[in-house]
Amino acid sequence: MNKKELRNKYLKMRKNLQYEEVEKKSKNIIQKLMDTAWYRQSNTIMSYIDFRNEVITRSFIKHALKDNKRIIVPITDMSSKILILSELKDFDNELCQSSYGILEPKKEYVRVVSCNLLDLVLVPGLAFDTSGYRIGYGGGYYDRLLQRLPQKTITIGLAFEFQIVGNIPVESFDRKVDFIITEERIIRHEH
Template sequence: MDKKILREKVLQKRADLSPKSIIEYSDIIAEKLYKMDSYKEAKTIMSFISFDSEVNTHEIIKRSISHNKSIVVPITIPKTKELKVSEVLDFSELELGYYNILTPKKEYIRFIDPSTIDLILVPGVVFARNGYRVGYGGGYYDRFLSKFEKKVDKIGLAFDLQVTDEVPTDSFDIPVDLIITEKEIINCLKK
């Protein structure tokens, strides 16, 4: 199955989740994340800012800030298809940006060096058990992740319905190390 068809199929399934289920499953996923050593030990965490029917990361961001973790969020630069990261000190610093995704208001943009990131929470539409993913088609994350020289933990947050045995891959795709769903934690490195 090609990426486009797979993406559409899973996005529809995810859109069919009730708002109550999205919050309930997101809370379960967040609790699993908080118990992980890679989360506890991380000083700087990069998190996507969820929108629509994605696993809700808003509470993860707020809680991490309140626990004195440095939280950085992606800012997409459509012109160059680039992802930059900016530190967020308070959730109120965000406003709707490109693709109707929350992004830091201009006066609160604080670009940081990505090499300071210890943990990356990665979005996706479909995740394979080996860590490869189908995103939204822009390639932003794969380009961003390919620049890391040091080993950084990459965790995909997804609902169980977004996990499949395999997805089509390209040579430039970068897999995640773990996938957390409401039903399980998948260690992709063991595959």
């Protein structure tokens, strides 16, 4: 299957999940994440805000804020095709829906942060392979971000077990994540 076919297949599969199943599996994934040294030792964490049956990150973000972690969320800049990184301090009051329908900071709460400050980045995806490659929504936003990150930054894909596939077709601009956490396991990418 090519990327477009894989993207459509996994988008449809994820869309068909019942919310209760998404919630239950997400809690398991987030607990695994929070039990890691990567989480405990990180000061500045970038997290996507879940959308359309992605692994739910909202409760994680609120918990991390209470844990005194700096939380950074992405803003999709369609003109430059990059993710602008903004610090979030209050999940309940600082966000609104973007044109994509994704929660992003309201203009008055945009606090731009350099990607060089990130210790840990949580990456969404429609499918991942055990080498750490992913299929996103096709805009290349996360690949461009992953390319800009310092070597020290740990990148973790959050996915449901059914989103792990044999092999994803790879192009020159594709970037791997270091780890993938599903409800069943933590995958260190195989070389």
